Amino acid sequence: MRMDHQAARERMVDALDVELPSTEAALRAVPRHRFVPEAWRDLAYADGPLPLGEGATISAPGVVASMVDHLALSPGDRVLEIGTGSGYHAAVVAEVVGARNVFSIEYDPDLAAAARERLADLSYGAVSIRVGDGREGWPEHAPYDAAYATCAAREFPPAVVDQVRVDGLLLVPIGIVDTRLVLAKKRPSGDLDRLDCGPAQFVPMRGPETGGEGRGGSPPDPDTPSK
Secondary structure, eight states: OOOOHHHHHHHHHHHSOOOOHHHHHHHHHSOGGGGSOGGGGGGTTSSSOEEEETTEEEOOHHHHHHHHHHHTOOTTOOEEEEOOTTSHHHHHHHHHHOGGGEEEEESOHHHHHHHHHHHHHTTOTTSEEEESOGGGOOGGGOOEEEEEESSBBSSOOHHHHHHEEEEEEEEEEEOSSSOEEEEEEEOTTSOEEEEEEEEOOOOBBOSGGGTTOSBSSSOOOTTSOOO
16 A cells, blocks of 8 residues: 555654744655655654664654754755755755755765755755765855754864854754754854753764764765775
8 A cells, every 4th residue: 555645744744843833834845755765665754763874864853843943944044954864854944944045065975966866856956965074064155044963073063163153053963972962052252152952862973083983074985985
């Protein structure tokens, strides 16, 4: 029996604790099953993470909803994403701010290529994706109104903080072991006012700090197999 994805998506959103109407509308608009590997599509509208391969996951819909709510985005806001993954989170954000205002960095070239193609097929082709080190941000498109990471870091990446405007928001899972989702607002001094949003589970950001595991950090050497 073929699954009714539209009905499943409506039930999923109805069951989530979503605060902002713009977040709710975005979740209802984006077909999550198109971002999930075929083998897992029956679970596309369950509120849980699913594997993408190469150690990457697509975040649970409830986590995506919470993160988008925390950032309180508005149409036209320029947003930096660290860790493209499947592209689902970027698509939800694009529904709120407009696809041309989303700039996403992914360390894994294969994931980046697949996400770019998938987003284009679903009319989110204006989302910009690059392969690179998420900790360095994307200075060519700064300043950003908001930045968020879909992978855990030991601290807010300084380069990303620099690229967010004064009074802009950053949302990053902080801590590799006891991870907490932390929302921060940038002061005129460059310092951050922080709000602990609670415990979170994210794969670690790839890079020297984490021994090459996770997402969003330095891309793998093309001559070296990915872990």
